Amino acid sequence: FQLVTQFRQAVEQGDIVVHYQPKVRLSDDEVIGAEALVRWSHPEFGLVSPAEFVEAIETTGSIEILLEHVLDIVLAQIQAWTARDRRLSVSVNLSMRNLLAERFLETVAGQLERYGVPPELLLFEITESSVMARPEVSLPVLRDLANLGVQLSVDDFGTGYSSLAYLRRLPIDEMKIDKSFVQGMATDMGDHAIVKAIVELAHNLGLVVVAEGVEGAETKTMLEKMGCDQMQGFLLSRPLPVDKFETWLKTRA
Ligand code: G
Ligand code: G
Ligand code: NA
Ligand code: MN
Secondary structure (H helix, E strand, O other): OHHHHHHHHHHHHOOEEEEEEEEEEOOOOOEEEEEEEEEEEEOOOEEEOHHHOHHHHHOOOHHHHHHHHHHHHHHHHHHHHHHOOOOOEEEEEOOHHHHHOOOHHHHHHHHHHHHOOOHHHEEEEEEHHHHHHOHHHHHHHHHHHHHOOOEEEEEEEOOOOOOHHHHOOOOOOEEEEOHHHHHHOOOOHHHHHHHHHHHHHHHHOOOEEEEOOOOOHHHHHHHHHHOOOEEOOOOOOOOEOHHHHHHHHHHHO
């Protein structure tokens, strides 16, 4: 399969790059971390979104190569920031296939040790729908992962079919409200009500709650009023290559 061969070559050539989108704490506007979003810098097609290739490589072992590569980049970056006294956490997206891979925990534990990064500075995002698809399989892996000291986040919350009884048993730290609700909340009462309910649910479960896809100042104000903990979105910044991300950080300081 040609895409897979090309992907493996792209990893070796350094064409698979990571962009960072800032995560900000609403109570004091501090930048506390970033989400790592992968892109394929393709010689012919330009910057290709993961939406175009992640699904295709998921059906092959290449999704494990992607995770190892992203962890190499991200952990080296956290290490560099820590050395400069800049404490930033980074969130990495996981696909269900990553969780199921035989060497998954070994890989994560090995990489953390190799880079000497405090595990709590690494977060993993798993979508609500993939966690809930096979709870009996994902729960033990998530427990082992949490025992490594990394933080876990449920992504795109509100779009899947969560059993609340099951959700309560997950060893998670954070919930991310799906951007479809956040984007609608300033104009749609239903979306507003859903966001408010998720913020309360998260807090009642002892979780940090993050709104993604914040594009307007009015939305940010509403989230502050609701007591939402953190936000992410184009209002702050699009995902940026690391040099541009660091420039953006300086302009805020
Ligand atoms: O940044 P963008 O909107 O193009 O991302 C599209 C999708 O790709 C998002 O759902 C995001 O979670 C996913 N994605 C981004 N980076 C990674 C990654 O490193 N691994 C996996 N599995 N998915 C990723
Ligand atoms: O599935 P996941 O939540 O990981 O997807 C994150 C995706 O959302 C990324 O592709 C990122 O580029 C995109 N994104 C981040 N902030 C915004 C925003 O404010 N508006 C929109 N439309 N997309 C956003
Ligand atoms: Na995500
Ligand atoms: Mn999401």
